[in-house]
Amino acid sequence: MTVLVIAEHDNQTIKGATLNTVTAAAQLGADVHVLVAGHxxxxxxxAAAQIAGVAxxxxxxxxxxxxxxxxxxxxxxxxxxxGYSHLLFPATASGKNVAPRVAAKLDVAQISDIxxxxxxxxxxxxxxxxxxxATVQSADAKKVITVRTTGFDAAGQxxxxxxxxxxxxxxxxxSAYVGSEIAKSDRPELTAAKIIVSGGRALGSAExxxxxxxxxxDKLGAAIGASRAAVDAGYAxxxxxxxxxxxxxAPQLYVACGISGAIQHLAGxxxxxxxVAINKDPEAPIFQVADYGLEADLFQAxxxxxAKL
Amino acid sequence: MKVIVPVKRVVDYNVKVRVxxxxxxxxxxxxxxxxxPFDEIAMEExxxxxxxxxxxxxxxxxxGVAQCQETLRTAMAIGADRGxxxxxxxxxQPLAVAKLLKALVDKEQPGLxxxxxxxxxxxxxxTGQMLAALADLPQGTxxxxxxxxxxxxxVTREVDGGLETVELSLPAVVTTDLRLNEPRYVTLPNIxxxxxxxxxxxxxxxxGVDVTPRLKTLKVAEPAGRKAGVKVPDVATLVDKLKNxxxxx
Numbered sequence: 001m002t003v004l005v006i007a008e009h010d011n012q013t014i015k016g017a018t019l020n021t022v023t024a025a026a027q028l029g030a031d032v033h034v035l036v037a038g039h040x041x042x043x044x045x046x047a048a049a050q051i052a053g054v055a056x057x058x059x060x061x062x063x064x065x066x067x068x069x070x071x072x073x074x075x076x077x078x079x080x081x082x083g084y085s086h087l088l089f090p091a092t093a094s095g096k097n098v099a100p101r102v103a104a105k106l107d108v109a110q111i112s113d114i115x116x117x118x119x120x121x122x123x124x125x126x127x128x129x130x131x132x133x134a135t136v137q138s139a140d141a142k143k144v145i146t147v148r149t150t151g152f153d154a155a156g157q158x159x160x161x162x163x164x165x166x167x168x169x170x171x172x173x174x175s176a177y178v179g180s181e182i183a184k185s186d187r188p189e190l191t192a193a194k195i196i197v198s199g200g201r202a203l204g205s206a207e208x209x210x211x212x213x214x215x216x217x218d219k220l221g222a223a224i225g226a227s228r229a230a231v232d233a234g235y236a237x238x239x240x241x242x243x244x245x246x247x248x249x250a251p252q253l254y255v256a257c258g259i260s261g262a263i264q265h266l267a268g269x270x271x272x273x274x275x276v277a278i279n280k281d282p283e284a285p286i287f288q289v290a291d292y293g294l295e296a297d298l299f300q301a302x303x304x305x306x307a308k309l
Numbered sequence: 310m311k312v313i314v315p316v317k318r319v320v321d322y323n324v325k326v327r328v329x330x331x332x333x334x335x336x337x338x339x340x341x342x343x344x345x346p347f348d349e350i351a352m353e354e355x356x357x358x359x360x361x362x363x364x365x366x367x368x369x370x371x372x373g374v375a376q377c378q379e380t381l382r383t384a385m386a387i388g389a390d391r392g393x394x395x396x397x398x399x400x401x402q403p404l405a406v407a408k409l410l411k412a413l414v415d416k417e418q419p420g421l422x423x424x425x426x427x428x429x430x431x432x433x434x435x436t437g438q439m440l441a442a443l444a445d446l447p448q449g450t451x452x453x454x455x456x457x458x459x460x461x462x463x464v465t466r467e468v469d470g471g472l473e474t475v476e477l478s479l480p481a482v483v484t485t486d487l488r489l490n491e492p493r494y495v496t497l498p499n500i501x502x503x504x505x506x507x508x509x510x511x512x513x514x515x516x517g518v519d520v521t522p523r524l525k526t527l528k529v530a531e532p533a534g535r536k537a538g539v540k541v542p543d544v545a546t547l548v549d550k551l552k553n554x555x556x557x558x
Contacts, residue, residue: 069475070438071447093468097450100403100438109404109523112433122527127431128326132335135527174447174481178463178474191469195557220558228487238453238467238488245347245427245487247469253557263325270535274555276547291538291555294547304544309558 001030001120003086004058006077008094009036009044011066014051016192017090019154022051024147025088026155027117031055033084034161037076037168039066049161057163064171067180068094071172074101079169081106081142085120091146091248092191099146108140115151129244129267149191150250150271183237190240193223195253198242198269201229202258202279202298209235212299213257215306225249225269227259243268258298261286278302310420310479312355312364314389315410316348316371318380319430332528344380347425349387350485353492354455355423356388363457364421366390370413372406374398378508385503386495392508397520399513403431405520407439412516414444419480421462426451426484437484447477451486 003025008015018034025032032053036045037060045059058080064072077098081087087102089095091113103110115133116124122137123145190196197216203209209230217224226236228243242249244267254272259265261277261284269275270289277290280297287293294301320326321341329336344352358364369384371377372395381392395409414422427434441448449455449464453472456463457479465474467486513520541547551558 067473070441070450074442093451093466096434097438097448100435101442101448103435104404104407104439104442107404109402110433110435110439111524112435126532127529128320128335129429129432130532131326132328132529133532134529137525137527138523139525140523172447174478175449176476178476180468180471180473182468182470182472232487237471238486239469239471244429244432253551253555264322274551274557275535275538276551287540288537289535292547292550293538293540294544295540296544301544305548308544308548 001085002083003028003030003032003088004080004084005032005034006087006089006095006098007034007036007044007048008090008092009038009041011038011041012043014044014047016154016189017092017149019051020149020152021088021090021147022053022155023152024114024117025086026053028086028120030085033058035060035077035080037065037073039063045163049163050157050159052156052158054159054161057161058166059163060166060168062168062171065168067177069175069177070097070101071175072169073098074105075169075172077102078105080166084142086143086145088145088147091148095146099144103144106142106144108142108144109138110144110146111136111138112146113148114145115148129264130270131263148248150248183239187217188223190223190225190247191249193251195220195222196225196249196251197222197255197257198225198227198259199230199236199257200227200259201233203230203235206235212302216255216302219306219309227265256286257302259286260284261289310364311366311368311417312358313368313370313413313417313419313422314348314352314355314384315424315436316352316369316380316384317345317428318342318371318373318377319345319428322346322429328529328531332530334526334529342376344383345425345428347427347485349492350487350489351423351425352384352387352389353490354485357490358457359388368393368417368419370395370410372397372401372409381508382503383495385506386499387493391506394508394510395513395516396510397513399520400522401520402522402524403433403435403439404523405518406436407443408518409513409516409520410440411443412518414440421479421481421483423483423485426486437482441482446480446482448482449475449477450484452483453486453488455483455489
């Protein structure tokens with residue numbers, strides 16, 4: 001039995017979510033291969049070869065993969081899928097975009113967002129925003145899976161897998177990449193950060209959000225997150241949203257400032273090791289999951305926290 | 310151009326579901342059901358395309374039990390011209406729904422299918438992409454902006470690092486993210502009008518689709534609980550606890 005992990009990468013480096021997916025794949029007790037479909041992605045393929053536990057890297061290179069268009073990447077996965085019992089993708093924006101296309105073409109169910117491997121055909125996954133955990137069994141011959149990265153540790157380095165070049169499929173021509181606005185930041189990536197400071201609607205404006213949250217993030221070397229309410233109100237960009245339909249995070253420390261704690265938000269951060277809540281409403285549901293709650297006005301408490309750290 | 314908008318009947322987003330004591334699922338008896346919020350955004354987008362003169366007809370589709378008719382009436386109150394219910398009491402999984410929708414796409418030949426990116430009950434995030442694959446259509450998932458021009462649609466997508474724009478040839482499949490639009494409030498006159506709009510009922514067999522579930526749910530359990538910690542009186546105590554008790558800074 002051999003399983004295939006579809007790497008998330010930027011053609012140069014492998015994204016962190018891939019490492020957690022390799023760990024999930026290794027738990028299936030089979031040889032783990034990694035597919036890097038990219039453009040001029042030799043460096044990414046080499047990086048994949050160094051992940052501990054990877055037996056082989058398949059490298060498909062073509063212009064159509066440069067931006068990870070779902071139509072082209074899915075076709076490439078299908079072209080190499082034979083012989084693999086499981087196809088695993090990270091449950092990130094790009095993995096979620098591609099995996100269901102592969103599953104549908106193979107006529108198999110997809111098992112989304114697994115948090116635990118029970119056996120080769122049985123997996124645990126959250127439903128209803130994590131308010132229930134379902135154990136599901138697949139009857140399909142091939143399993144197409146997306147892996148919730150917070151459920152698995154990142155695989156280490158030290159591998160020395162062979163890189164095999166595979167023929168690239170032709171681009172579909174139905175879709176084209178136009179451009180992107182990717183926020184450049186020196187901060188750690190939200191889903192990989194050890195500490196996250198997160199702001200809610202109580203911040204009141206984009207200016208205040210920056211003014212209050214940035215110094216705290218700088219002081220802690222933290223990533224910045226936001227509640228849906230803060231993103232919808234335009235205080236923070238969409239890629240900072242933590243929650244059921246945003247990013248799922250599980251840092252060592254999560255500091256929620258002015259976030260009431262709707263179930264949809266809790267779904268995205270309740271697996272954090274230590275949760276701190278700063279909120280002036282004593283009834284805020286966030287206090288029910290916080291290890292340390294501080295009932296205070298964040299506009300005073302956060303600057304004071306920055307000063308005392 | 311026709312636009313198809315699939316809408317799913319789900320437990321209302323304000324309801325905190327309870328796991329059944331026998332572990333067979335969650336208890337949805339007597340809880341409020343609503344249209345999946347992402348589907349409401351999809352419906353709003355389709356209706357706006359019609360108001361702009363881009364779409365000529367908006368068709369709402371729902372797959373599931375007879376009560377999905379209510380969801381379709383809501384869709385028609387938002388502005389869909391007609392509804393199609395694919396009625397079954399079988400548990401419908403995303404692949405089955407995608408196959409039903411593929412059959413309807415073949416029949417209706419829409420220019421666009423707009424779906425919610427995920428349903429808030431099973432949180433699968435699959436149906437749109439599966440439909441696109443089965444119908445050999447391009448896809449623009451997690452859309453925060455949709456601009457139709459000629460035989461193309463430009464979709465701005467919410468991706469992990471920010472935004473990405475792709476251009477798709479029509480027909481195409483789009484799935485909606487939260488920031489695409491703010492759905493309108495449904496007014497009483499529109500609810501009344503919706504009651505008179507045509508609603509067709511089909512069975513999966515009429516579309517030649519086998520909807521047998523592929524995944525078996527062995528059990529559903531409460532998630533590992535997280536107990537509330539302590540309240541600290543001031544910032545100094547908080548810093549002390551984080552340094553010396555939790556040792557995370």
